[in-house]
Amino acid sequence: MNASELRPRIAVISFPGSNDDRDAALALELLGAAAVPVWHAEPELPDVGAVVLPGGFSYGDYLRAGALARFAPVMDAVRDFVTEGGLVLGICNGFQVLCEAGLLPGILRANRSLRFVCRDVALVVERPDTVFTARCDPGQRLTIPVKHGEGCFFADEALLAELEHAGQVLLRYESENPNGSVAGIAGIVNAEGNVLGLMPHPEHAIDPLTGSTDGTFVLGSLVDAVRKARATSAAV
Amino acid sequence: MRATVLVRPKPGILDPQGEAVHGSLRQLGFDVDGARIGRVVDLEVRDGDRDQVRAELERMCEQLLANPLIESYEIELVEDS
Numbered sequence: 001m002n003a004s005e006l007r008p009r010i011a012v013i014s015f016p017g018s019n020d021d022r023d024a025a026l027a028l029e030l031l032g033a034a035a036v037p038v039w040h041a042e043p044e045l046p047d048v049g050a051v052v053l054p055g056g057f058s059y060g061d062y063l064r065a066g067a068l069a070r071f072a073p074v075m076d077a078v079r080d081f082v083t084e085g086g087l088v089l090g091i092c093n094g095f096q097v098l099c100e101a102g103l104l105p106g107i108l109r110a111n112r113s114l115r116f117v118c119r120d121v122a123l124v125v126e127r128p129d130t131v132f133t134a135r136c137d138p139g140q141r142l143t144i145p146v147k148h149g150e151g152c153f154f155a156d157e158a159l160l161a162e163l164e165h166a167g168q169v170l171l172r173y174e175s176e177n178p179n180g181s182v183a184g185i186a187g188i189v190n191a192e193g194n195v196l197g198l199m200p201h202p203e204h205a206i207d208p209l210t211g212s213t214d215g216t217f218v219l220g221s222l223v224d225a226v227r228k229a230r231a232t233s234a235a236v
Numbered sequence: 237m238r239a240t241v242l243v244r245p246k247p248g249i250l251d252p253q254g255e256a257v258h259g260s261l262r263q264l265g266f267d268v269d270g271a272r273i274g275r276v277v278d279l280e281v282r283d284g285d286r287d288q289v290r291a292e293l294e295r296m297c298e299q300l301l302a303n304p305l306i307e308s309y310e311i312e313l314v315e316d317s
Contacts, residue, residue: 107305
């Protein structure tokens with residue numbers, strides 16, 4: 001078996017209008033994974049241990065951000081993958097798609113300022129005990145950039161209470177809330193814990209040349225989880 | 237048959253677009269107490285039983301045209317004359 005076969009395989013889905021798919025793939029490769037590009041029209045997923053829905057403007061953000069991408073053929077396969085317990089990470093537009101698809105609760109709306117924000121933000125890791133944050137320490141601070149016009153996470157009072165109670169809030173803006181999200185929410189997981197959506201872009205924070213490398217805490221945790229799952233299944 | 241679907245932000249949901257427009261209208265000197273911004277979708281639908289068409293339009297709203305978490309919708313059916 002050669003080295004590339006040993007690398008954990010992670011799909012990166014491209015919708016028409018995705019624009020961070022290549023950065024996401026590059027980041028995963030640098031972290032030791034094999035990124036497998038998947039076109040949105042594919043009815044099935046290849047043999048992968050996780051799926052990344054990247055940032056961008058799928059279908060031009062028409063109607064509502066993420067509202068049309070959820071009808072892409074590949075999303076049926078993603079839904080099945082999630083049901084089977086597969087790990088799915090949605091970044092920015094990917095987060096919006098997951099919410100619109102009902103794979104994550106809540107919705108992302110226009111930033112309260114109505115302005116596009118593009119800058120580093122400080123985040124607090126609320127839960128280091130998940131597959132997506134396993135490389136983090138309790139209460140760790142991360143600096144990761146955001147770049148979005150529709151990143152204002154909204155959940156009504158009842159849903160918000162439920163999310164907080166169940167510990168589904170993984171990442172929160174530390175002090176300055178860039179978009180008006182309720183409770184400063186930057187990233188949430190589903191109740192089962194196998195789907196994470198976040199507005200900040202970990203794939204843009206992996207190289208000291210461009211600033212912070214804190215994105216590796218999130219993406220590296222995902223790569224570790226897929227590697228571990230492979231080792232376990234290989235041992236069986 | 238034609239249908240018009242009005243999609244509105246639900247009461248109590250923050251509407252920054254509406255707030256910005258409200259502010260601008262006041263700046264222009266208009267005495268306006270509030271503005272909320274929604275969306276109009278005009279649809280051409282196949283003629284048929286009104287109740288059935290309406291039920292189908294409701295499914296369209298629930299599945300795509302509105303996000304029930306934050307938006308309400310109203311359906312108007314217009315017979316072609």
